[in-house]
Amino acid sequence: MLSRSTAARGRVEAMAKDPSAPHTPQGGALLFAVFNEIGIIEQLARTRFEAVMPGGLLLPHFSVLNHLVRLGDNKSLKSLAFAFQVSKGTMTNTVQKLAARGLIDVQPDPEDGRGKRVFITQEGRQMREDAIIAITPALQMLAEDVGFDTFEAVLPKLSRIRATLDEMRNP
Amino acid sequence: MLSRSTAARGRVEAMAKDPSAPHTPQGGALLFAVFNEIGIIEQLARTRFEAVMPGGLLLPHFSVLNHLVRLGDNKSLKSLAFAFQVSKGTMTNTVQKLAARGLIDVQPDPEDGRGKRVFITQEGRQMREDAIIAITPALQMLAEDVGFDTFEAVLPKLSRIRATLDEMRNP
């Protein structure tokens, strides 16, 4: 059986780097490799995150709770969908799940008959706290093993890539 | 309507950075921010990639074709699932879709009655070439706008994070 890191490397190398391929830009392989690493990290991080979440909380659910605590509640579904770059239907689904668990409270918007407003409940705040507590050991281990400076160095560059990708949408 | 980059920043800030939260490690916010950027980039990149793929080819489909060209075909489903870090069932599904389109050829493993072997067809090779041609403009634009050096700088650090996350699985 291959080691896990070998497996991951296998996937890294799985992406395009064929120098004989026509029309491949010089260094297109580099970009492929970066996006491939990002894809793997996203998957590994999500899996690990959800594995330790209390009550089977999923990443998008936590994300919404965290958003409501950090940036304040009384948010519309639209703004939440926009903030997380998911479709309206997806946010409808997420909000319904959170509401069914009593972690948020959804009410009609008093100023707009079409809209709704999302509030976090006390249970929702507690769940968000528990979630942060649950993931903290993994984050600490990661910070120790990888080095904090690596994360510091990488964040602004990722932001730059994200911002550019963001601007490239719908030209 | 908010600008798109404002929206993306909204999602960035949506993740944990609450300094008042108990048990939040010093700088836990940094790690959250990094993973959040990674999540957004993965989503934006996938969407953009699939939007230009010929014949509605999806990212996992392309990834398998590319893998078979770059690392050679005659692969088992197991090894493909392992390389891409997806479940066996997922790879069964992906392989069935590719085979139905005639892009790969799946045959029983002559040396193992349980196994199958996956081969890429000429149509599959052509599809992979077309896909690379289709995504190249976006990659070039990105490389120009962001700067090649940013990608060069970020790749080894992402690899490090990925490798550590990989090692952290199933201790």
Next chain:
DNA sequence: TGATTTTAGTTTGACATCAAACTATATAGT
């Protein structure tokens, strides 16, 4: 004011994905 268009949210249908159960074959243990 009345008609058109835009917007907020929901629903529907399709698809990728996963975990777990299942089948069939191979390997290990005795």
Next chain:
DNA sequence: ACTATATAGTTTGATGTCAAACTAAAATCA
């Protein structure tokens, strides 16, 4: 050899997601 266990692949049921169709309520405009 016979039984146990492990492995390759498929299937099943659930979930998250999206795009597109749909409903209802603004906002625009003529």
